[in-house]
Amino acid sequence: MLKKFALIVAGGSGNRMGTSVPKQFLEIEGKPVLLYTFEAFLRFDPDIEFVLVLPETQLEHWKKLCKKHAFNTPYKLAFGGENRFQSVKNGLAEINDDGIVFIHDGVRPLVTRKTIDHCFTTAKKWGNALPVVPPAESIRYADENGNKAVDRSKYFLVQTPQTFDVQTIKKAYQEAQHENFTDDASVLENTGHKIQLVSGNRENIKITWPQDLIIAKTFLFPQ
Helix, strand or coil: CCCCEEEEEEECCCCCCCCCHHHCCCCCCCEHHHHHHHHHHHHCCCCCCCEEEHHHHHHHHHHHHHCCCCCCCEEEEEECCCCHHHHHHHHHHCCCCCHHHHHHHHCCCCCCCHHHHHHHHHHHHHHEEEEEECCCCCEEEEEEEEEEEHHHHHEEECCCEEEEEEHHHHHHHCCCCCCCCCHHHHHHHHHCCCEEECCCCCCCCCCCCCHHHHHHHHHHHCC
């Protein structure tokens, strides 16, 4: 049976939220965002294996939250690096078996089971899957010469979980870090692999700004 791994990257700060509490620990209805993210993957597969990537300085805070909320789900822990590339690489080092790995932002608690399943089936067949949604707004391109309208039908907003065959993405992360690496898919793409796009879910936002907590609460606790 093909193993499934969820590598949860939770290295955010609370700067753009205007708070000293890291955004993955901010609470919605009394529970930290990060726990909702774990629950999203447990709904997909209760036997999924977790790797949590966390800044070492946040470990004690996290332990207190786990105790407070009786969070006993098993997971491996990796400490974050100087940037996301290094953090993901550290997390991948904790996975020693073959299978499929979902690399997911800890502050995306609204990913649906359907999106996760779509990523899994596509990665199982093709080796990778990248969830995306089309932009709703018009788009303009700007540079030093000015700006111009572009065809938004040719562009997509990228989400997570970016999903991969474990050994393939681990091999890709052995490459030297490059400024063109904007996400995990770009790391794999650098090794010559074609990226497979799948439909994400529009509510799968990355909680970044104060209003995002309001949006997340609306979806997590619909009236």
